[in-house]
Amino acid sequence: MSAHANMLDAEWLEPDGSGGFASGTIGGERTRRYHALLLTASTPPTGRLVLVNGAESWVENSAGRIPLTTHRYLPDVVYPDGYRHIAEFSRDPWPRWTFVLPDGAEIMQEILVPEGTGETILRWRRLRGSGPCKLNVRLLLSGRDYHGLHHENPTFDFNARCIGVKVCWQPYASVPAITALTNGAYSSSPEWYRDFLYTAERDRGLDCSEDLASPGVLSFDLDRDGGAVIVLRAGDAAFGDAEPYAESLAAVERQRRSDLAPLARSARSYVARRQNGKTVIAGYPWFADWGRDTFIAMRGLLLASGDLATAEAILCAWADTVSEGMLPNRFLDRGEAPEYNAVDASLWYIVAVHDFLALCDANKTPTSPAVACRLRDACEAILGGYTAGTRFGIGVDVDGLLRAGVPGVQLTWMDAKVGDRVITPRIGKPVEIQALWINALRIAGSRWSARWNEAADNAQTAFEARFVRPGAGLFDVVDVGHVSGAVDAALRPNQIFAVGGLPFVLITGEAARAVVEAVEAKLLTPLGLRSLAPDDPAYIGCYRGGPAERDGAYHQGTVWPWLMGGFVDAWLAVRGRSSAAKQEATVRFLAPLMAHLDAAGMGHVSEIADGDAPHLLAGCPFQAWSLGELIRLRRMLDLHD
Numbered sequence: 070m071s072a073h074a075n076m077l078d079a080e081w082l083e084p085d086g087s088g089g090f091a092s093g094t095i096g097g098e099r100t101r102r103y104h105a106l107l108l109t110a111s112t113p114p115t116g117r118l119v120l121v122n123g124a125e126s127w128v129e130n131s132a133g134r135i136p137l138t139t140h141r142y143l144p145d146v147v148y149p150d151g152y153r154h155i156a157e158f159s160r161d162p163w164p165r166w167t168f169v170l171p172d173g174a175e176i177m178q179e180i181l182v183p184e185g186t187g188e189t190i191l192r193w194r195r196l197r198g199s200g201p202c203k204l205n206v207r208l209l210l211s212g213r214d215y216h217g218l219h220h221e222n223p224t225f226d227f228n229a230r231c232i233g234v235k236v237c238w239q240p241y242a243s244v245p246a247i248t249a250l251t252n253g254a255y256s257s258s259p260e261w262y263r264d265f266l267y268t269a270e271r272d273r274g275l276d277c278s279e280d281l282a283s284p285g286v287l288s289f290d291l292d293r294d295g296g297a298v299i300v301l302r303a304g305d306a307a308f309g310d311a312e313p314y315a316e317s318l319a320a321v322e323r324q325r326r327s328d329l330a331p332l333a334r335s336a337r338s339y340v341a342r343r344q345n346g347k348t349v350i351a352g353y354p355w356f357a358d359w360g361r362d363t364f365i366a367m368r369g370l371l372l373a374s375g376d377l378a379t380a381e382a383i384l385c386a387w388a389d390t391v392s393e394g395m396l397p398n399r400f401l402d403r404g405e406a407p408e409y410n411a412v413d414a415s416l417w418y419i420v421a422v423h424d425f426l427a428l429c430d431a432n433k434t435p436t437s438p439a440v441a442c443r444l445r446d447a448c449e450a451i452l453g454g455y456t457a458g459t460r461f462g463i464g465v466d467v468d469g470l471l472r473a474g475v476p477g478v479q480l481t482w483m484d485a486k487v488g489d490r491v492i493t494p495r496i497g498k499p500v501e502i503q504a505l506w507i508n509a510l511r512i513a514g515s516r517w518s519a520r521w522n523e524a525a526d527n528a529q530t531a532f533e534a535r536f537v538r539p540g541a542g543l544f545d546v547v548d549v550g551h552v553s554g555a556v557d558a559a560l561r562p563n564q565i566f567a568v569g570g571l572p573f574v575l576i577t578g579e580a581a582r583a584v585v586e587a588v589e590a591k592l593l594t595p596l597g598l599r600s601l602a603p604d605d606p607a608y609i610g611c612y613r614g615g616p617a618e619r620d621g622a623y624h625q626g627t628v629w630p631w632l633m634g635g636f637v638d639a640w641l642a643v644r645g646r647s648s649a650a651k652q653e654a655t656v657r658f659l660a661p662l663m664a665h666l667d668a669a670g671m672g673h674v675s676e677i678a679d680g681d682a683p684h685l686l687a688g689c690p691f692q693a694w695s696l697g698e699l700i701r702l703r704r705m706l707d708l709h710d
Contacts, residue, residue, distance in 0.1 A: 088110030106122070176194070177193065353689060420571060451509070533576065543567060565588055
């Protein structure tokens, strides 16, 4: 695609399969603290460190000195302006730019992170032009936590060790060394680059300036056939010669990517290794692996794509983390104990196990007895723990429904919190939790033990009696605050899971139609469902401001693309799954999401958008469950890559 001005802020992502990644914008400007060339996970997929933030590169030829990079400095100054020379950008098979210089010369630049190597390959080659052409590259280094920012200080070590074709730096004793394998010539020239401005951080109300260190300059003659090559990695590792080494990695990666359809390649970005197996990264650039997100996302990312092996590895790894009937909601970055603070993560796990086993059955590829037993035991432990009662008031009430919640703790997916204030506490019996609970019971009753069927029937009867509002959809929460009979009638999207998005439907007929019509009328947008109806006094239509303002809007009207999968499933359930209905759903609901794939995170779907038109994109530009539900939606509509 041509690099038009309105696309320059779109972002590319190159994950390494261990939680690390390289990322940036098409225009080259680093707009986030997370944009980097070498960002590695020291305890995969967490413990992320930024080692090489970016580069300052320029060409010297008959036209003079021409920049290829773009930076923004405080107070708001762009220098240099290399983006003006970008003629074309492609993200396939990896990010690749074509620069056209004033004398007509063309320079190609590419950035590649081969899966599983922890390395970043930077390559430049002259495509057109003649005469002397020198490329100079200054790597911009830090050595910081990926959530942090770096500032000038006297302890940064600029010294380099040059060993053959390797240049090594150890900025700080507490972080890994940085090694560059190169076919260029290195000259020491220590400099601090001060006051970089990250506009995305500024817009989020966060600290937004940084100083980076550049120990020296790498110089290359682009007249030579091999062009310029830099291979970056953490640690002082052994390499071969730069050009053949980089090309061998690129050839393997090119073949791997060519074997996958574009959406499958994007889906693969979220799979990462953990010490005990594999997991799913919830979103880039700032999320790690979250339980709830993992089990929702994998239904599309892995199961809809038929990747049973990876799905099995993830489900088995998480099976070992069940505690008192709960699965962790998230693992922390620095090795602390995982957080068991979600009522729904464990239930989504059972749904994912169901979908996995159903696909195994359909493909006639049964799991081993050991794996089947392991998954069954984990699901039974979850149901047993919830039945007996567990943390945060989670347990089965006398009506058979699942109650949950204590003041000050956010347990559902609507989990925003500002200080000690939970924005949407939803204490009591939230509607989607009941849908998940009844589904979990029916899954266990149909696959493992009939003893769960009576509990499912009792909960189903109570659900129909207590949640249905004739002609108006469903209550969002009943027994609010654990007060019998208290209800929350706010129009939120959570009720959709009683009609679609889960293996077993809770309501049908006019009650189901009322749910879909209410959600479609007030919550549906081209990019997903609003989290609260616009006519609600608590509605906030724009996700803007600092952390407190944004968290306050997170589930109070903000649009969530991941909800579109459940909505379309429910819409088809009441409309009928005819080819005509699927065609209408494809045009109305799927097409806008497909168009979004090149709007923010290239090849991916954003985390959220504004509730108000024009629904500006926000949050993570690369979100696992957003993409996963898009892929699942395509399969639902009989569309295949």
